[in-house]
Amino acid sequence: xxxxxxxSHVPDTTSKINFTDGDSKFDTNGVQYVINPNxxxxxxxxxxxxxxxxxxxxxxxxxxxxxxxxxxKALAIxxxxxxxxxxxxxxxxxxxxxxxxxxxxxGYDLVIAGRESIDxxxxxxxxxxxxxxxxNFVTNCINLEVEGTNATxxxxxxxxxxxxxTSLPLVIGGQKGLVEESDLRIPNMRGxxxxxxxxxxxxxxxxxxxxxxxxxxxxxxxKGAVTLVDAGNLDELVNLLHNEAKVI
Amino acid sequence: xxxxxxxxxxxxxxxxxxxxxxxYAKAVATQLGTTVTAVTVNAADTSELANYxxxxxxxxxxSALEKFSAKSYAAVIKQAAEKEGAKVVVVSQSADSKYxxxxxxxxxxxxxxxxxxxxxxxxxxxxxxxxAFTNKAFNITTINTxxxxxxxxxxxxxxxxxxxxxxxxxxxxxxxxxxxxVQSVDKATDTVTIADAEIxxxxxxxxxxxxxxGMIEELAGVLxxxxxxxxxxxxxxxxxxxxxxxxxxxxxxxxxYIAIGISGAIQHLAGINASKVKVVINxxxxxxxxxxxxxxxxxxxxxxxxxxxxxxxxxxxxxx
Numbered sequence: 375x376x377x378x379x380x381x382s383h384v385p386d387t388t389s390k391i392n393f394t395d396g397d398s399k400f401d402t403n404g405v406q407y408v409i410n411p412n413x414x415x416x417x418x419x420x421x422x423x424x425x426x427x428x429x430x431x432x433x434x435x436x437x438x439x440x441x442x443x444x445x446x447k448a449l450a451i452x453x454x455x456x457x458x459x460x461x462x463x464x465x466x467x468x469x470x471x472x473x474x475x476x477x478x479x480x481g482y483d484l485v486i487a488g489r490e491s492i493d494x495x496x497x498x499x500x501x502x503x504x505x506x507x508x509x510n511f512v513t514n515c516i517n518l519e520v521e522g523t524n525a526t527x528x529x530x531x532x533x534x535x536x537x538x539x540t541s542l543p544l545v546i547g548g549q550k551g552l553v554e555e556s557d558l559r560i561p562n563m564r565g566x567x568x569x570x571x572x573x574x575x576x577x578x579x580x581x582x583x584x585x586x587x588x589x590x591x592x593x594x595x596x597k598g599a600v601t602l603v604d605a606g607n608l609d610e611l612v613n614l615l616h617n618e619a620k621v622i
Numbered sequence: 623x624x625x626x627x628x629x630x631x632x633x634x635x636x637x638x639x640x641x642x643x644x645x646y647a648k649a650v651a652t653q654l655g656t657t658v659t660a661v662t663v664n665a666a667d668t669s670e671l672a673n674y675x676x677x678x679x680x681x682x683x684x685s686a687l688e689k690f691s692a693k694s695y696a697a698v699i700k701q702a703a704e705k706e707g708a709k710v711v712v713v714s715q716s717a718d719s720k721y722x723x724x725x726x727x728x729x730x731x732x733x734x735x736x737x738x739x740x741x742x743x744x745x746x747x748x749x750x751x752x753x754a755f756t757n758k759a760f761n762i763t764t765i766n767t768x769x770x771x772x773x774x775x776x777x778x779x780x781x782x783x784x785x786x787x788x789x790x791x792x793x794x795x796x797x798x799x800x801x802x803x804v805q806s807v808d809k810a811t812d813t814v815t816i817a818d819a820e821i822x823x824x825x826x827x828x829x830x831x832x833x834x835x836g837m838i839e840e841l842a843g844v845l846x847x848x849x850x851x852x853x854x855x856x857x858x859x860x861x862x863x864x865x866x867x868x869x870x871x872x873x874x875x876x877x878x879y880i881a882i883g884i885s886g887a888i889q890h891l892a893g894i895n896a897s898k899v900k901v902v903i904n905x906x907x908x909x910x911x912x913x914x915x916x917x918x919x920x921x922x923x924x925x926x927x928x929x930x931x932x933x934x935x936x937x938x939x940x941x942x
Contacts, residue, residue: 387869387889391758411870467733470724492869494754494761496736501692501724510801511692513721516863526805530864531690532717532817534809540802550870551863585733585767589749592760594895600902600912605921608933611901614917616937619899621821621878622845 375429375520375542377420378480380473380487380499381448382410383441387492393591400493400591409444412488416548418558419518420486421452427520430454432480436463436472442574449569450561456572461579464587466494470502471582477507482543483523489514489547500547509543516551624659624678625651626708628699630716634666638781638818639714641674645782646774647712648675649741654710661702661793663687663695668790675784680705680793689807690718691800696725701795703730703769710748711771716817723773733765736773739896756869757895775896776817777875816865819848822876822897824867826852828883828904828923832860837927838882844934850874852884868893883923886911903927 385391385405392401409417423429433448434457435441445456457476463469477485485504490497497513504511510525512518516535517528523542528535530551561569603611615622627647629640647658657677662668664687668679680702687694699722703711711726713719715737727734737753739760747764750772754761765772816822823842829835835849842849849865856866867874869889875896882903884890891914894900902915903926912918919926 385755387892391755393759465733466724467727470728492756495756496734497720498724498727498734498736501721502728505725505728511725512802513692514717530717531807531809533811533813533815534807534864536807536809537805538802539805550866555857585727585731585765586735587764587766589762589764591754592751592762593758594760597914597916600915600918602912602918602920605919605926605929608919608926608930611917611919611930612933612937615878615899615901616941619878619916621899622934622937 375423375427375483376481377423377429377431377484377486378477378482379413379417379420379431379433379448379453380485381413381417381433381435381444382488382491382493383407383435383437383444384410384491384493387411391593397590397592407444409447410488410491412490412492412549414558415550415552416486416488416546417448417451417453418553419548421559422553423520424452432457434459434473434476436461436469438462445574446569447561449572449574450565451559452565454572456574458574458576459579460576464584466496466498467502467586468582468584470499470506472579473499473503474506475580476577477503484520484542485509485545486548487545489549497547500545504545507543507545509545510540511545512538512540513547515546515548518546518552623709624657624706625654625710625712626699626703626706627658627660627676627712628719629660629662629665629671630714630719631662631665634664636665636670637716639716639776641670641781642776642779643712643714643774644671644674644676645784646741646779648782648784649779650710650712651675653742653745659702659706659708661699663698672786672788673783674781675786676788677786679788679790681790682793682795684794684797686797689804691802692718692721692725693802694797694800696722696729697798698795699726700729702793705793709769711769713771713773715773715775720773723771727771730769730771731767732769732771733767734771734773735763735765737775738772739775739778741779753896756892757873758892775875777820777877778896814846814848816848816850816867816872816874819876821845821847821878821880822850822874823847823880823882824850824852824884825855825882826884827854835861837931841880841927841931841934844931844938852890853887881911881915882927884911885909886914
């Protein structure tokens with residue numbers, strides 16, 4: 375089985391979010407970048423398929439040279455090779471179109487992407503990629519088994535979960551639950567050394583066009599101070615929620 | 623060139639979000655000077671939609687659509703959009719709608735903006751405000767394609783009644799091979815889900831163990847709320863992952879979010895930023911959550927929550 379794991383290069387979850395250039399660009403100053411957490415669960419599941427079922431695992435990112443340390447980290451975790459599509463995509467549709475070319479050129483059986491990236495939260499790339507490549511698609515995936523060309527997946531739904539049967543080629547949008555968080559892998563020294571020798575292929579973009587444009591960013595208005603209510607006077611809390619906040 | 627809205631139903635009955643996306647579609651249609659067409663799938667009674675500005679209803683009734691299939695549902699909505707010449711298609715941000723929307727966007731060659739918060743600030747160019755960075759910021763986005771798909775964040779626009787007299791017709795689209803077959807569904811049918819909830823009651827490690835969740839469920843019951851939890855609680859297995867709120871869990875855009883025994887890690891706060899009113903109950907007055915909260919009670923959850931339940935019961939009885 376030939377697996378491709380899509381890796382988003384995103385600000386660490388604790389990053390302060392600021393903007394620059396008239397609030398049109400994300401301010402990268404002082405920001406640590408990581409593998410998108412949803413992708414990290416998928417990468418670890420891909421490693422399981424590699425070790426238990428002999429799958430090959432490539433990773434891919436659509437982005438500039440600054441994303442290469444993130445791809446190297448994925449190689450250090452155990453991916454066989456990496457692909458960087460050399461363009462700075464403007465929206466998820468453009469990313470999906472660029473990835474579709476990689477998937478078609480590489481003849482992948484299974485593509486694992488995160489259900490969404492934690493920066494733009496579009497949640498569109500895996501589904502668009504599936505549709506563009508004609509593959510089956512399951513998102514919010516919290517379990518995945520593959521036997522031959524048949525797959526069984528469990529996905530989270532509102533208020534519960536459902537299990538589905540499908541077949542390869544398949545794209546999944548993975549998330550926490552795909553593997554246990556305790557099973558996520560931290561690159562060790564041997565992995566980091568080996569990653570240096572693994573191929574990281576930079577390919578030209580297909581010059582796909584975006585369908586949307588980001589104009590500017592805004593931050594939420596500063597919040598006022600909390601109104602503290604005495605624990606012995608909860609009538610006051612009920613009163614505030616009813617008369618002031620008007621939420622009960 | 624109407625605005626098309628997909629109005630989700632469950633067991634034949636519309637979800638609250640269906641009425642919210644209809645309200646939103648009406649606002650967009652008014653801006654564009656056009657009408658609203660709703661597409662429904664196996665809905666039992668569609669008369670309610672007219673109260674939210676829907677002018678025309680396309681009823682799809684098909685036993686093959688009893689279980690959700692993203693590919694089939696996207697095909698239904700695509701064919702409805704083409705039939706109506708829709709330039710804007712509105713869906714909710716339920717798990718199912720988020721699943722089908724990217725497939726629909728590719729099918730219509732449409733730009734897709736998800737997590738949209740407000741009616742468009744402009745329709746030419748079509749400009750919307752959406753959440754980004756897990757609710758830590760907003761992104762102003764234009765959709766530049768002829769046809770546009772908008773995913774409306776739940777509880778962001780609200781319900782806006784608008785009397786209209788809707789016409790109704792049966793619609794029988796062609797279904798593709800689904801490719802994905804539902805084998806089993808494990809879902810609590812008698813509780814409010816986080817996605818649909820206007821009020822969410824959430825608890826953290828301060829509850830000390832899963833055996834203490836009875837009072838959280840009771841509080842949620844009094845308020846008609848969904849229950850949720852912090853990441854450590856889900857990691858410890860006290861509560862299912864489907865209740866985990868935060869950056870790697872579920873985002874919550876409720877009208878009221880009550881956090882009990884949750885200190886307020888930055889990843890958790892990111893997940894609840896879109897909620898309108900936040901109440902924190904915590905023994906530690908230095909807990910970071912108090913800085914993000916509107917109302918706070920410094921106190922022991924095991925004393926405050928039972929007392930609050932009694933106060934709310936009395937309030938409900940007095941205001942019934």
